[in-house]
C-alpha cells in the first residue's frame with residue numbers, strides 16, 4: 001500500500017465544493033492507540049538532542065540557510081526546541097515564511113521519534129498559524145507524542161514567541177510513519193547516504209539511520 005487514498009479533484013465545476021476536497025486522514029490518534037513508555041535507549045531528560053544529520057535543512061549545523069534548530073529531550077515523550085528566525089527565512093517583509101515555520105514544527109515533531117527509538121518520516125502535518133513571527137524572534141517549541149498505533153506515531157506541538165510562556169504563534173499536529181533503513185537507501189541520493197554513513201560521530205550516524213529492529 002502506498003499511503004491513504006485521496007479523491008482526485010473533480011474534473012468540472014458542477015459538483016458541490018465539498019466533493020472537490022481531498023479526503024485526508026486525521027492526525028488525532030484513533031481508538032486503540034497507546035502511549036508507550038520512553039524507549040530504554042532514549043536520551044535522558046535534559047539532553048541536547050543535536051542534529052541527526054549535519055546537512056539537514058531543519059537542524060544541520062552545516063546548512064548555512066537552514067533553521068539550525070536545537071531540541072532538548074523532555075521528561076516524558078516530549079521535547080522542547082528553539083529556532084531563531086533569520087532574514088533568510090522571510091516570507092512577508094520582516095516576517096517568517098509560513099513554510100519555514102512548518103519546517104520548524106516538522107523537525108521538532110521528528111525528534112520525538114528519537115525518544116521512541118523509532119525511525120519515522122512525516123506522513124501528514126497540519127498547522128494553524130495563530131500570529132505572525134518577526135525576523136529575529138525566537139520560536140519556542142514544545143512537542144509531545146499523543147499516541148502510537150501500529151507503525152503510526154501521532155504527535156502535537158505548539159510554538160510560542162516572546163519566551164517559552166509567551167503567546168502561541170503556531171500549533172501543529174502530525175502523523176509520522178515508521179520506516180526501515182531501506183526508505184533512505186532506496187530513495188536518497190547515494191552520495192548523501194554515504195556522507196551520513198561516513199560521519200565519524202557514531203551518535204549522529206545512528207540518528208540519521210536508526211531503525212527499529
Ligand SMILES: CCCCCCCCCC(=O)SCCNC(=O)CCNC(=O)[C@H](O)C(C)(C)COP(=O)(O)OP(=O)(O)OC[C@H]1O[C@@H](n2cnc3c(N)ncnc32)[C@H](O)[C@@H]1OP(=O)(O)O
Pocket residue numbers: 001002003004025052058106107110111118119120121122123124150151152175177179207208209210
Ligand atoms: C530517522 C531520521 C530521520 C528524521 C528526519 C526528520 C525530519 C523531519 C521529518 C520529515 O520531514 S520526513 C520527510 C517528509 N516525509 C516524507 O518524505 C514521507 C514520504 N512518504 C512516504 O515515504 C510514504 O508514503 C510513507 C513512508 C509515509 C508511508 O508509506 P508506506 O508504504 O511505508 O506505508 P503504508 O502506505 O503501508 O501505510 C502504513 C500506515 O500509515 C498510514 N499512512 C501512510 N502514509 C500516510 C499519510 N501520508 N498520511 C496518513 N497516514 C498515512 C497508512 O494509512 C497505513 O495505516 P494503517 O496501518 O492504519 O493501514
